[in-house]
Amino acid sequence: MKKVDQVYEALVKLEERQQNGISAIEISKVLDTDRANISRYLNKLYKNKRVEKLEGRPVLYKSIKEKSINDKSLDTGNSLNKIIGGQLSLQVPIQQARASILYPPNGLHTLILGETGVGKSMFAELMHQFAKESKVINKEAPFIPFNCADYAENPQLIMAQIFGVKKGAYTGADRDKEGLLKKADSGILFLDEVHRLSPQGQEMLFTYIDKGYFRPLGETENVISVNVRIIAATTEDPQSYLLKTFTRRIPMTILLPPLRDKGLMERYSLIESFIKKESKRIGKSIYINKNSLISLLLYDCPNNIGQLKSDIQLACAKAFVNYKSKEEDYILIKQSDLPQHVKKGLMKIQKYREEIDRIFKSKGDILRFYHKDEKPYDIKDQYRDNEGFYDVIERKLESLKNTGIKDEEIDHIINITIESHFKKYIGDLPKGIRKKEISKLVNIEILEVVEEILNLAGEKLGREYDEKISFGLALHLHGCIERIQKGNKIYNPKLNTIRVEYSDEFVVAMEIAKIIDYRFDIETPLDEIGYLTMFLASNPLEIDSEEKANVGILVIMHGNSTASSMVEVSNTLVGVDHAVALDMPLNMKPQDMYKIAKQHVIQIDKGKGVLLMVDMGSLTNFGDMIYEETGIIVKTIDMVSTPIVIDTSRKAVLGRELHEIYETCKELNSYNKPITRRENVNKRNIIITACFTGEGASERLKRIIEEKLYEKYNVDIIPLNILDRREFLCRIDQYKEEHKVLAVVSTIDIHLNDIKFIPATEVLSGEGIQRIKDIVKEEEAYVNICNSLKEHMTCVDSKIVINDVRFVIEKIQERLDILIVEEVKIGIILHLSFLVDKLCSGGTETTFDDLKEYKNQYSRELILIKNCLKTLEENYNIEIGENELAYICKMFLLNKENI
Numbered sequence: 001m002k003k004v005d006q007v008y009e010a011l012v013k014l015e016e017r018q019q020n021g022i023s024a025i026e027i028s029k030v031l032d033t034d035r036a037n038i039s040r041y042l043n044k045l046y047k048n049k050r051v052e053k054l055e056g057r058p059v060l061y062k063s064i065k066e067k068s069i070n071d072k073s074l075d076t077g078n079s080l081n082k083i084i085g086g087q088l089s090l091q092v093p094i095q096q097a098r099a100s101i102l103y104p105p106n107g108l109h110t111l112i113l114g115e116t117g118v119g120k121s122m123f124a125e126l127m128h129q130f131a132k133e134s135k136v137i138n139k140e141a142p143f144i145p146f147n148c149a150d151y152a153e154n155p156q157l158i159m160a161q162i163f164g165v166k167k168g169a170y171t172g173a174d175r176d177k178e179g180l181l182k183k184a185d186s187g188i189l190f191l192d193e194v195h196r197l198s199p200q201g202q203e204m205l206f207t208y209i210d211k212g213y214f215r216p217l218g219e220t221e222n223v224i225s226v227n228v229r230i231i232a233a234t235t236e237d238p239q240s241y242l243l244k245t246f247t248r249r250i251p252m253t254i255l256l257p258p259l260r261d262k263g264l265m266e267r268y269s270l271i272e273s274f275i276k277k278e279s280k281r282i283g284k285s286i287y288i289n290k291n292s293l294i295s296l297l298l299y300d301c302p303n304n305i306g307q308l309k310s311d312i313q314l315a316c317a318k319a320f321v322n323y324k325s326k327e328e329d330y331i332l333i334k335q336s337d338l339p340q341h342v343k344k345g346l347m348k349i350q351k352y353r354e355e356i357d358r359i360f361k362s363k364g365d366i367l368r369f370y371h372k373d374e375k376p377y378d379i380k381d382q383y384r385d386n387e388g389f390y391d392v393i394e395r396k397l398e399s400l401k402n403t404g405i406k407d408e409e410i411d412h413i414i415n416i417t418i419e420s421h422f423k424k425y426i427g428d429l430p431k432g433i434r435k436k437e438i439s440k441l442v443n444i445e446i447l448e449v450v451e452e453i454l455n456l457a458g459e460k461l462g463r464e465y466d467e468k469i470s471f472g473l474a475l476h477l478h479g480c481i482e483r484i485q486k487g488n489k490i491y492n493p494k495l496n497t498i499r500v501e502y503s504d505e506f507v508v509a510m511e512i513a514k515i516i517d518y519r520f521d522i523e524t525p526l527d528e529i530g531y532l533t534m535f536l537a538s539n540p541l542e543i544d545s546e547e548k549a550n551v552g553i554l555v556i557m558h559g560n561s562t563a564s565s566m567v568e569v570s571n572t573l574v575g576v577d578h579a580v581a582l583d584m585p586l587n588m589k590p591q592d593m594y595k596i597a598k599q600h601v602i603q604i605d606k607g608k609g610v611l612l613m614v615d616m617g618s619l620t621n622f623g624d625m626i627y628e629e630t631g632i633i634v635k636t637i638d639m640v641s642t643p644i645v646i647d648t649s650r651k652a653v654l655g656r657e658l659h660e661i662y663e664t665c666k667e668l669n670s671y672n673k674p675i676t677r678r679e680n681v682n683k684r685n686i687i688i689t690a691c692f693t694g695e696g697a698s699e700r701l702k703r704i705i706e707e708k709l710y711e712k713y714n715v716d717i718i719p720l721n722i723l724d725r726r727e728f729l730c731r732i733d734q735y736k737e738e739h740k741v742l743a744v745v746s747t748i749d750i751h752l753n754d755i756k757f758i759p760a761t762e763v764l765s766g767e768g769i770q771r772i773k774d775i776v777k778e779e780e781a782y783v784n785i786c787n788s789l790k791e792h793m794t795c796v797d798s799k800i801v802i803n804d805v806r807f808v809i810e811k812i813q814e815r816l817d818i819l820i821v822e823e824v825k826i827g828i829i830l831h832l833s834f835l836v837d838k839l840c841s842g843g844t845e846t847t848f849d850d851l852k853e854y855k856n857q858y859s860r861e862l863i864l865i866k867n868c869l870k871t872l873e874e875n876y877n878i879e880i881g882e883n884e885l886a887y888i889c890k891m892f893l894l895n896k897e898n899i
Contacts, residue, residue, distance in 0.1 A: 006031060007041040008050060012063050021060025058464075079129040084269045089262045093254045097123070100252040101131045101229075109209060109249065111194075112233040114256035117306030120233040121145065123256060124190045127231060131188065137229075141187035144180050148196035155198035159217055162191070163204060166218030179216060181208065185226040194232035195241035202246040205230070209249045259304040264297050264355050267308075271296050272369060274309050275333075278316040280371035284856040286316060288333040290365050291346055295338055297359075298352060299345030311342050330859030332366070350575065370857055446481070449519050450474045453512040457536050460508045471761060473535045475697050475747050477516070480531070484522045495530040505536040512536075551652040551661060552604035553579040555613045555645055556597060556622070560585055562615070570645045579649045580604055590618040598626050601634060609633035609658035611648060611665070613640045633730065635662040659729045683740040685715045685779055687772065688732065690722045690746040691760070701745055701760055708769045713776045715742065722748065742775050781826070782806070789833065795840035796876065798833070804875060805832045811868045816861065818896040828891055832872070839878040848883040855882070858889055865889050 010030045014022045024042055028035040042061050045051040054060040080086065080094045100108045110127070112120045128143040151158045164179030181189055191197070197205070208214040209230065213223040230250075238247050259267065271293065279286045292315070301307050318337040322328055335343055349356060450473050454465045483490060499506050509532040513524040524532075557563035560583055567581035580600060584593050601610045612623045612634050623636035635658055637644070644665060651661045689705065691697035698719035705717055718735065722728040732755070735741055743756040745763055756775060762768030782802060789798035809828060813820060820828065839845075848854065855862060862885055869880050869888070880888075 003033075003037075004041045004044055007038060008045055008063065011042075011045075011051065011061060015063060021054045021062050023058045023060055025058065079126045079133060083123075083126060084273060085262060085266045088266045089257045093123070093256055096252060096254045097127050097130065100254075101127055101136055102134060106227065107131070107136065107229050108252040109230045110232070110252040110254060111238060111247070111250040112231065112254045112256060113238065114233070114235065115258045115304055116235050117304030117308075118256040118258055119305050120256060121190070121192060123254075124188070124192075124231045124233065128188045128190075131229075137187060142184055143188050143190065144184040145190045145192065146180050147192040149193040152193075152196045155201065156217070158197060159201045159204065162189075162197075162201065163214055164216035164224075166216050168218060176216075181214060181228055182224055182226060184228045186228075188229045188231055191230065191232045193234060195234045195236045195238070199243055202243045206243075206246045206249045259301050259308060264352065264359060267297055268293075268359055270305060270308060271312065274312040275316065275369040276371045278313060279369055282316075282320060282331070284331055285368045285370040285859060286319070286331050286333065287366050287368050287860055289335075290360060290367070292333050292335050292338055293367065294349060294356060294360075295335065295342050295345035297345065297356070298348045299342045311339055314339060315342070329863050332860075353575075366860065368860060372857070443478075445519070446474050446477050449516060450477065453515055456515070457505075457508050457512065460511075461504060461536065469535060471747070473532075475691060476531065476535065479691075479697060480524075480528055481516075481520050481522060484524070484528070485520075490525050490527045490531075495527055498530045498533050502533050502537050505533045506530070508536060509533040549606035549608055550578070550655055551608045551658045552601070552606065552610035553613065553645070553649050553652050554582065554597065554600055554604060554610055555579055555640070556582045556584060556593070556619050557615045558584050558586060558617070558619075566640075566642045566645045569642055570649045573646055574649045574653060576649075576653050578653050579645060584619070593619075594622055594625065597622050598629065601626050601632055602630060605632045609635065611652070611658060611661055612636045613645060613648065613665075614638050615640065633658060635659075637662070637665045640665075657729060659733060683738065685742050685776065686718050686735060686739045687715055687742050688735065688744045689717060689719045689760075690728065690744060691748075697747060697760075701747075701763065704763060705745065705769065705772065708763075708766075709772065709776075713773070714780060715776050722746065740779070742779060743772065745772070782829075785826070785830070789830075793833075793837050796833075796837050801833050801836055801876075802829060804872060805829050805836070808832070808868055808871050811871075812865055812892060815864045815868055816892060816896075818892065820892060821895050824891075824895040828888075828895075831891070832888070835880070835884060836872055836876050836878065839880070840876055845881040845884045846887065848886040851883060851886055854886050854890070858893070861893070862886065862889050865892070 007027060010027045011022050014026060014030065024035050024038040027033075027042075028038045031038070042051060046053055046061070049064060051061045051063050054062065080097055083090060083094070085091075086094055097110070100110045112123060114120050124145070125143060128137075128141075131137045132139055132141060146161060148158055151161065160177065160179070162180050164182055165177040167174065167176050204214060208226075208228075212227070213225040215223055232250065234241065238253075262270075275286050275288065296308070296312065296315075301311075315333050315337045316331075319331050319333045322337070323331045335346075447470075450470055454470060454473070457463070458465055480490070506529070509529045512532055513529050516522070517524055555563045555567050557566070563581040563583045567579045570579050571577045582593070582597060582600060597612075601612070604610060610632060612619075612626075614620055614622070614636060616638060620636055620638045623634040626632060627634050637648075648661050648665055651664065687705070689698040689701035691701065698721060702717040702719045709715075716739075720728060720731055732741065732744075741755050743758050745758045745760055745768065747760040756771075758768045758771050760768070762771065786799040786802050789802070792798075793801070806829060809820070809825065809832070862882075865888055866880075866885055869885070873879055
C-alpha cells in the first residue's frame with residue numbers, strides 16, 4: 001500500500017473516535033512518521049479531493065467518504081454518470097434524466113431546454129443508452145432523432161415525417177409511408193427544435209401521449225398503437241412557442257446550462273476530451289502550450305460546447321498542417337493556431353487568475369494529450385506531488401525554446417502558475433529524540449527553560465507549540481545567551497515592525513525575557529526580545545514584511561526607450577510593477593549613468609539583493625562596482641531580451657532567491673547551446689552544517705557527525721552560519737566551485753536545487769547519520785564503478801564518462817521534472833556509459849520494438865532527452881540514434897519515483 005493511502009486509512013480510523021477533524025500531528029503519532037511528511041500526503045489527498053480542510057490552527061482534515069459500490073444511485077458505470085460535469089453543473093439534469101427513464105411503468109416524456117450547442121442531442125442519446133443499461137428498454141430498442149428545423153418551411157411535411165402518410169393524403173402521396181413514431185416503437189423518439197412543430201402537429205403529438213395511438217396523415221379509420229418515449233428539445237422559451245396543452249403533457253423538463261455557467265475545471269475536462277478525440281483521429285500525441293489552453297478556457301463561446309469542439313478541431317488541424325508542412329517533430333498547438341476570437345480569451349486572465357492558478361498549480365508550460373492516456377500527461381510534474389519537498393521551478397522559456405518556437409511567439413506566452421511557497425526556518429523534530437541527545441547541542445537547563453516559557457506563552461496566547469518550536473528556540477537561546485555573556489551586541493533591524501505586527505506576542509516575549517534573565521543572570525536586550533517574538537508568532541522567523549521582500553530587478557539599456565519598453569511589457573504581463581527601467585541615451589557618460597544606477601539599486605534593494613539586467617558595454621561592470629561601494633549583492637546579466645526580463649520578474653515576485661534567479665537567467669541566455677558543462681572529476685566531497693543561531697551550533701553538529709561517522713569516509717565537514725541568508729548562499733556557491741557539496745545539515749530547512757538537505761533533528765535521532773552514510777557511500781560507489789569499468793571501457797575514460805553521464809541524467813530529470821528511483825539510477829548510468837563506449841568504437845544501436853508508435857506517443861519527451869544527450873554526442877563525437885533514444889526515454893519514464 002502506498003504511503004498516501006496509509007495516511008488516508010489512519011485518518012478514517014481516527015475519525016471513528018473523533019468527528020471534528022484530525023490534525024497531521026495526530027496521524028504522525030499513529031504512523032510514527034515525521035509530521036511534515038504527513039502534511040505533504042494530506043495536501044496530496046486534499047488536491048485529489050479525498051479529504052477536506054477545516055480552517056484554523058492547527059489545520060484539521062476530514063475524509064470525504066468514497067461512494068458505495070452497492071449504491072445504484074451513485075453508480076458511475078452508466079452512460080449518464082460518465083458525462084463530463086456529471087458531478088458538477090449536470091448533477092441535477094442527470095438526476096432528472098434518471099428519474100424520467102426509471103419512472104414506472106413506462107417512464108416520463110421529457111423536454112430538454114438549452115441554448116444552441118449545450119449538448120441537448122447528446123444528452124438525449126445518453127438517456128437512451130441509460131434506458132438500455134437499466135433494462136427499461138431492450139438492447140435493440142431504437143433511438144430515432146429528428147430535427148424539426150429541417151422542414152420548418154413546410155409544417156405538413158414535418159407531420160408527415162413524424163406520423164407517416166396514408167396514400168392519397170395530399171398531392172404526391174402516391175403510397176403509404178411509415179412515420180418516425182412508428183419506427184421508434186419500443187424505443188425513444190427525439191424531436192429536436194420541437195418549437196418548429198406547428199400547433200396542429202403539437203396537438204397530434206399530445207393526442208398520442210394521452211391515448212397511446214395516432215393516425216397517419218390522411219388516415220380516418222385505422223389507428224396505430226406504439227410504445228414510444230418522447231424526448232423533445234428546444235432552444236426557445238416553451239411558454240412562448242409551445243401550446244400549454246402540449247407542455248402540460250410533458251411532465252419532466254430538464255434545463256442544460258450554457259458553457260458560461262460551467263466552472264473552468266469542467267470546461268478544462270471538455271477541452272481535454274475534445275483534444276483526445278483529435279489525438280485518436282490523428283494517431284499521435286497532441287501538445288498544447290499553457291497559454292493556448294488558458295485562451296480556450298476563458299474565451300467567449302456563445303455557441304457553447306458545439307463551438308468549443310469546433311474551435312478545438314480547427315486549432316488541431318492548423319497544428320497538424322504545421323507539423324506536416326514544416327516537418328516539425330511533434331504536433332504543438334500554439335497561440336497562432338487558435339482562431340482570433342479564441343486568442344482574446346487570454347485577455348481575461350486577470351479576472352480569473354485565482355481559479356486559473358488552481359487549475360494549473362502543478363502543471364508545466366506544455367501538456368500532452370494522448371487518446372490512450374487516462375488523463376493529460378503534464379510535461380512538468382508527471383503527476384508527482386512535490387509540495388513540501390521541492391521548490392518547484394518553472395521552466396517556461398526553457399521548455400518553449402526547446403520546441404523551436406520563434407521568439408515573437410514566445411513573447412505571447414506567459415506562465416501564470418503561481419504557487420504558494422512557505423520557507424521553513426525550523427526543522428521538524430522526529431519522535432524519540434532524548435534530552436541527552438539534544439544536550440549535545442544545548443544544555444539541559446536551556447531545555448527546561450524553553451519548556452517553561454513555551455507553556456507560559458501557550459497559556460497567554462492560547463496556542464499550542466510543538467516540538468519543532470521547542471528545539472529551534474532552544475538552539476536560538478543557546479547562541480543568544482553566549483553572545484550576551486560575551487558582551488556581543490545583538491541587533492534586530494526589524495524590531496519596530498515586529499512590535500507593531502505582533503504586539504501580543506511582543507508583550508509575552510517581554511515576560512519570557514524576565515524568566516531568562518533570572519535563570520541565566522543576564523539582561524536580555526530589547527532587540528533579542530524581538531527575536532523571541534518571532535518564535536512565538538504563528539509563523540516563526542518569517543513575518544509578513546519579510547515575505548513581501550523580493551529580489552529587486554533593474555533593467556538598464558542603451559537607447560532612449562529600450563529598457564522602458566521591456567519593463568512596461570514585463571510589468572504588464574506579470575501583473576506587478578516590480579521591475580525598474582533606466583534608459584541610457586547614447587550620448588550619456590557611463591559615469592553619470594553609474595551614479596543613477598547606484599541610487600536605484602539602493603532604493604529597490606529590500607535585503608535580498610538586486611539583479612541588474614543590461615545589454616552590453618560598460619553597463620556589465622556596474623554590478624561589481626555597486627557591490628563594492630554599497631555592500632548590496634548585485635548580480636549582472638547581459639544581452640537580455642524581453643522574455644528573460646518577464647521570466648526573472650515573475651520569479652522575483654514569487655519570492656525566489658537572487659542566486660536561483662541568476663542561475664536560471666544564465667541558462668536561458670545560453671539556451672540554444674547544447675549542455676556541454678564538464679565538472680572537475682577530482683573535487684573533494686564536503687558536507688556543510690548550518691544553524692540560524694550562529695556557528696556555535698553548526699560546530700557542534702560537525703562534531704556529532706564526525707563522532708558518529710566512526711568509519712573512515714572520504715568527506716569533510718564544513719560549519720557555516722545562516723544569520724545572513726544571502727551571505728550563506730554566496731558561500732555555498734563558492735564551495736561548489738572547488739568541492740562537491742553532498743548535503744547540507746541544518747537546524748532550519750534549506751532546500752537548494754542541487755544539494756540534499758538533512759534536518760539536524762534527524763542527525764540527533766540517528767536517521768540523519770544513516771542518510772549521510774548512504775550519500776557518501778553512493779559517491780564512493782561511483783568511484784568504485786569507475787575503477788571497475790576501467791578494464792571494460794575500450795575507447796573512453798571511465799571516470800570522465802561516468803561524471804558526464806551523471807550530469808546528463810540530472811539534466812534529463814530536470815527537463816522532464818521527474819525523479820528517478822535511486823536504485824535504478826546506477827543501472828541507467830551503466831547503460832549510458834557502455835552506450836557511449838560502444839558508439840565510440842563503431843558499434844550499432846539496438847532495435848526498439850514499435851518505435852513508430854512510441855515516437856507518436858512521446859515525441860516531445862524524446863526531443864527533450866535528445867537535447868540533453870547532445871553533451872555526450874559532442875564530447876565524444878558520437879550520434880545517439882532513435883532506437884537508443886527510445887530505450888533511454890522508456891527507462892526514465894518507467895522508473896520515475898512515485899511520491
